[in-house]
Amino acid sequence: MASETRDRIVEAADLLFYQHGFEATSFADIAATVGISRGNFYHHFKSKDDILDGVINRRLASTKQMLDRWEISGSDPAERIRSFIHILIVNGEKIRKYGCPVGTLSSELAKLNHAAKSDAAALFTLFRSWLCRQFEQLGFGDRSDELAMHILGRSQGVATLANAFDDDRFLHHEVELMCTWLDDQIADLARKNNPDRE
Known part of the structure; x- marks a missing residue:
């Protein structure tokens, strides 16, 4: 039961941090959302930083x-990379309203110079490593990390502008362009590896 309550607190805090920001969300906000008393709340978490870790x-x-x-x-690495790109559409409504959950938290914690800013950045590192691995499997070798960072950076830019302008059409168009860019990279690599086929 205690672990269930703890999970509910973290789940509520996750949503509130995303929708309102870490700094703007109070203990009282989280307790009210979960429907528990402040005393019961402190039994599970001593500080807001403890909740942030959770x-x-x-x-x-x-x-x-x-x-x-x-x-x-995903049947192949290219399809898996497209899954990453299409998350912008899957989460489009939330992104247009609140921005990217990873990007917004990382930015806020960096501005606050919060001790957990590197922990939040670990989410980007997870995506970066995973994307890099997909590009390596496609045969891009030393360029894999550069391409992973390009697509990660572009997706963050798209999320930021889709949020700023609340523009669904822009978001869909950019996702299309990113997929076209991916196809072009793969086609260029195939041409370089098989010059006689030209």
């Missing part, structure tokens, strides 16, 4: 699960 760990676990699902369901 939120970051929750996001890391759910991101790992998502990446594992893509590994299983």
Whole structure:
């Protein structure tokens, strides 16, 4: 029962940190959302930083699960990279309203110079390593990390502008362009590896 309440607190905090920001969310906000007393709340978490640790760990676990699902369901690395790109559309409504959950938390913690800013950045590292591995499997070798960073950076830019302008059409168009860019990279690599086929 105690672990269930703890999970509910972290789940509520995760949503509130995303929707309102870490700094703007109080203990009282989280307790009210979960429907528990302040006293009961302090039994599970002594500080907001403790809750933040729980939120970051929750996001890391759910991101790992998502990446594992893509590994299983994606028939090849290119398809798996497209799954990453299309998350902008899957989460489009939330992104337009609140921005990227990873980007917004990382930015806020960096501005606050919070001790957990590197922990939040670990979510980006997870995506970066995973994308790099997909590009390596496609045969891009030393360029894999550069390409992973390009697509990660572009997706963050798209999320930021889709949020700023609340523009669904822009978001869809950029996702299309990113997929076209990926196809072009793969086609260029194939031409370089098989020059006689030209």
